[in-house]
Amino acid sequence: MEYLSQREEQILLAVGYLKEEAYLVAIRKHLSKITGKELSIGAVHIPLRRIEKQGLIAASFGESTAVRGGRRKKIYRLTAAGLAALEESKKVSDRLWADYLKVKT
């Protein structure tokens, strides 16, 4: 399977963390807060679209609010494949870290 990019991994994690509130604005805010730099909409949306196409996340429409001009939110959730991808990624990353720490003096 394909490896996730760092940004994709971050987004997947944010989706998993935000649960029912996982829509674009919230994901962007969450990531901006943790990484400390403001992301553009495109920087979040384009990877989102890509992993949605890959089937790692699924989307459904949520409620609409006044602040959105009456437009509905597109809410994402992790799919089984997404979860598997995350775990795989973590495993790879852990192994790499473990190897690295072993030789680090």
Place this chain on the structure above:
Amino acid sequence: MIKKKRYSRSRLGRRILWFLLPDNERESLIGDFDEIYQEKTGDKGKPVALVWYWWQVLLLIPPSLKESIYWSTLMFRNYFKIALRNLKRHKGFSFLNITGLALGMVCTILILFWVQHELSFDRYHEKGKKIYRILQHIQYAEVVTWAINQGPLGPALKAEIPEIAEQARFCSARWRMKYNDSVYMELGGYADPSLFKMFTIPFVSGDPESALADPRSVVLTEDVAQKIFADEDPIGKIINVANEYDFKVTGVLQNIPDNSHFRFKFLANMDFAKEVGRTVDYWKNSHFTTYVQLAEGVSMEEANKKIYNFLDAKPTLEDWEKLSLQPLFEIHLGSGIGYDAFGTGNMKYIIIFLAAAFFILLIACVNFMNLSTARSLLRSREVGLRKVVGALRGQLVRQFLGEAFFHSLIAMFLAVGLGILVLPVFNQLARKSFAAQLFLRPDIILGLTAILLLTGFIAGFYPAFVLSGFRPVTVLKGTARGKDGKSFFRKALVVFQFSVAVILMVGSLVIYSQIHFMRSKDLGYDKENLVTLALNSIVQKNYEAFRNELAENTRILNVTRVAGLPTYGYYFSNSRWNWEGKDQNKDILFRANFVDYDYLEALNAPIVMGRNFSKDYGADAAGIIINETSQKAMGFADPIGKRVTLGESNEFNIIGVVKDFHYVSLHAAIEPMILLLDPERCSQIVIRIQAENTPETLEFMGSVWKKYAGDFAFDYQFLDESLDTLYRGEKRVGWIINVFTLLSVFISCLGLFGLASFMALRRTKEIGIRKVLGASISGVVLLLTKEFSKWVIAANLIAWPISYFALSRWLQEFPYRTDIKIWIFFGTGLMTFLIAFLTVSYQSLRTALANPADSLRYE
């Protein structure tokens, strides 16, 4: 206010987003944008949020733009490639199509040149909108309209009517100018100096204000100045006019543009015109073209009302004379106006030529339509496949329209090249001087683009509509057949093409026979072997000796003099003739001419009653000869010896009646004419010679002329040739229509040829089987040509009544006209039939002669 503005801005932003975003995500994403925008407004204030919002929108534009351009160029490249491949693969058809279109376009382009030139006449005068020419309407049997007025009229109008701000008079003159022993004959005129104030006539040198202040001053146009003085400075030079007067050149004008109704090479002062006997101060004669400039803010209607009755209070010749204004811009294309100083164009011919050019272009478009739809089956697979892969009908229409434009574009380039090549020939035909640089003018380029688009659209619309309508299932299954309805349309188109060709053919034949009729009609006198010479004052002084010396030669039969030659055979016209028993309520216009004793004898115009002028009768100066039409108009059964008066003081006796003869061109019916004996007022010498040994006779005449006329050139003319020039206009039209006819027939045949070869191709197998079963070659050829023959016959049947109707109307204008003969119709019918047959027969024969084994082998 501000809030609303911002709201609308972000609404515009939303609109843009809506366009840029993929449609399944529009809603949620626009919502996301809005939410962040609101949040930012709360955190950092509206301006920052707004900037952010627009920045995001801007960031979105390039990728989506890139996407759409990428895909559309990809498709365009594909369309282009397919179009090119088709062009290359079907070279024959492409050639037929493009040649036809290019020929049609050349025609249209050249006619457009001509039309825009005709319509541009006099537009360059800066004050042109306020300038009018005065027309005079006089009541005779009918009201006639003349472009000439009484000499004092212009100044009187200016003085008495405040609406008229300025006036200028003009009358033309032919000058014999001499400088350093070289002689130049030029056409020019006498004018008021105010002409330079009203019209845009730029000076190369000299001062417009004072140039014509002196009655012995003259201004020349640049080309004449160049001809006479070459590299010398013309200003201040003295030229001699008519061996009598010395004129000082005080100005040089820029050459009069081609699109000016003015046609003069020099201008001299009105005062000089008075000196040489022009009726400048005389209310009883009309001789001058009068131009007026209306005061600021005065409309044509107001001024027209003011001047209409102006002549009622003036001592003019006729009782009922009215005035009206003619806008400067309408002078060139005005019609039905007598005594126009410079000659005019003809609106009717503009319309005829425009229509003809349009129809030829249409014929070429029809070729394209026919060949494309006939061959549509060849491309049905492509259409089917494109549709299966998801092409919309609109896209296919665009593709095929695009191909038509592509063909038109190639044709346009060809047409421009061809146009540059044939421009000199066209210039000669149309008597214009267009340069190839005309193609670079913005309005012409605009016109060319319009022609291109029009052609592409007309040619491509129907095929695009047909081709894009194929149903993928049928064409891909391979069972598609051309529907009958469509092939009916195709037949109708071919019939239409040939109808146009037939109409033009009949037209050119009828025009030709009318010209022939006019040139060969018996004019009532013998026009052959008559030589004419312009009389000048030197020869006039010694005329008797000159005449006697000529008469000694036995080959010279008559030598006589006249004021107006039978090309334009009268000297003055009015209705002031009176006789006993005249109905005083009826004004009849009489033409009058001055002649020498033996004029009628020289013309061989028979006297039907009474006698000719003769020196045997002492008082013949009071005698007049009238023509038969005059006799009828006067109502005399026996006119000989009747007393006739002209005005108050002149009394005449009718001594003879001459048989009606044509003394002007055949464009006008014979009018009442009176011949007066006055050799001193004659200005032309008419000499009848024997038909044999003409060169020797002319040589002899030349030597006698030289003896008496000094340095006046022996500039003789044959009368029949001069008469021919009267019909130059018709000849020119005839020529142009001939060219049109040829082109239309040729283009139609191109189309027919293409269609025939295609149909033969499709029936190859059928013919093969027929031949195997024993069909003869002639039988097969007949089979293949039968269909086309039907179309041509149908086209003829449609075209005959139309052309008969149109040409009868054209002929109505001529008082003496040929009948439209029945053979013309059958002749064109036969011609078109033959041409169509020849076009088709090549293909038919080839198909019929083909070995059936070849065509059937693959089955």
